Amino acid sequence: MANVVVVGAQWGDEGKGKIVDWLSEKADVVVRFQGGHNAGHTLVIDGVTYKLSLLPSGVVRKGKLSVIGNGVVVDPHALADEIGRLTGQGVELTPENLKVADNATLILSVHRELDALREGSNEGTRIGTTKRGIGPAYEDKVGRRAIRLRDLANLPTLRPKIERLLSHHNALRRGFNLPELTVDSIYEELASAAPKVLPYIAATWELLDERARAGDRILFEGAQGALLDVDHGTYPFVTSSNTTAGQAATGSGLGPRSIGYVLGIAKAYTTRVGEGPFPTELTDEVGRRLGERGHEFGTVTGRPRRCGWFDAVALRQTARISGIDGIALTKLDVLDGLDEIKVCVGYELDGQEIHRLPASQGSQARVKPVYETIEGWSGTTAGARSWADLPAQAIKYVRRVEELIGCPITLVSTSPERADTILVADPFED
Incomplete structure (x- = not known):
């Protein structure tokens, strides 16, 4: 059984919370390894919505150890408030099932x-x-x-x-x-x-090492997305931590050999919150439709997210930087009913076509997307739990995305509900 790292493969808000919660059923320990309470994960379980900022998404499952690692910056009052809010929703949080790194x-x-x-x-x-x-x-x-x-x-x-x-x-x-x-x-x-x-603090690196040696399965949960990485993202419009998979080792206190399978999370389209370049951004009716159907508002701030077409160039790049083994594709249902769907397959920069996101701030601002148009579908994917439930054209879209990013799709999410997930390959069994 491989330990699994879950990271955002775009600009964050990809639906990591649901996927981590879904995967945590097979995990013994769930670890948050970077970021702060600027990140937000929304879980919908049996119609009940849980909003998390600092707490790992595994807290809503009984019998799991949740850990906030040393790579996280912790607002102690915000943490206490979040514990109180979740406890009020019936989630059991005690010093036995929640540990916070004493060196955070x-x-x-x-x-x-x-x-x-x-x-x-x-x-x-x-x-x-x-x-x-x-x-x-x-x-x-x-x-x-x-x-x-x-x-x-x-x-x-x-x-x-x-x-x-x-x-x-x-x-x-x-x-x-x-x-x-x-x-x-x-x-x-x-x-x-x-x-x-203070009741929750521990030398979490030691605790995690002991659990790993005992054979427990560990799920590492990242915040934000790889395009917001302070080194590899759209600098300076990034977060202040490393959001790629390698940070799971440093931010938890476990070595790099503790990382087994890296699962990247990506929407079937692209969104971004805040300032900075966004090559495939749509400011037209289609962009507004994506935002409305996808309920694209930040969990933490409530800010509307900028929406655009799927960017295969950027995702292919983040897959390499994070060593992603497979992608969980979320919000496929938001594309239902579109006559045609565009995917960015390259950029034009100063008259030349390129196939990577340049590091320069000026170049990032000037790149223009090169699109491939894919036929949409009239049927619904919402709530699908197997390939047989998907329209044929939706499957073609997923397969084309897979080809363009050079990375297999291992999970497909078709609604915020925990059970509405199509499993292609189990990261823990890979």
Whole structure:
């Protein structure tokens, strides 16, 4: 049995939550390994909707261990609120089935405020963040001035660490003509969070190593998508962490040999939230139809997502960068009823056709999609659970996508419901 890593293969919002939840039935442990509460996963199970931001999607299944790894930046108050909300929906969350890495970096109010200030200060530098403080928290992590979860367990040692943190942030605040923060204010913020989150902390790298050695199956859950990777995405319009599959090892504390099968999640079309290039974006009636039928609004912010045709060039690239073994294709039902469907098979850049997404910000903004037109279908794919339930032309579309991206389709999702899934190949058995 292979451990499985699930990553977004586009710009996020591909439907990872449902797929992770669906796969978690065969897993013993589900690990979130990067990002923060800027990510959102929506699960629909027996008509009940669960909205998750920090918690791994496996929490809604009984008997599974859920882990928030060291690669995640954690807002302790947001985590406590999310635990409370899910508990109120009948989900059992205890220190026995939820563990949070003791070396995870904390997101504080100073990070949220800085994030919002930067986004609102200059039209030309907006990235389109959720203003949740994720980027500034990662900056403090690599700047070696972060407060980590384990620090809350020894409150008397916090003040020198807060002083080091504020020597940086108060200099920035002076530049924004804002009052400086006091050590006491940050101390009180952290002290109030400590009793809410400390029961869940653990040396998760050690726990995961023990579970792996015991033969438990581990499911690694990524947030956002590969095109938002801070190294390999549409920089600078990216998130602040590595979102590709390799981060599963670093962000959980397990080595690269712990990764078995890499499953990429991709919609049957493409969406993006926030600023940045989007070669196949549609601003016409078709784009609006995709957004309405696909309910394309962000789980965390409620922002409408930009919609466009499937981009095979970008997906082929992310499949290589993440070492994707198979793709779970989601929201096929949103394409039902279209007379024709277009797929991007190349880009035109300054009069030349290319077959990769260039790294340059300027080049990314100038690429134009080269389309192939595929016949649509009049039947419905919604709720299909086998190939026999799909219209013939829908199957042809899936097979053509498979050819263009150079990667097999191993799962097809036809609605938000857990059971409405066509299994082609089981990642855990591969």
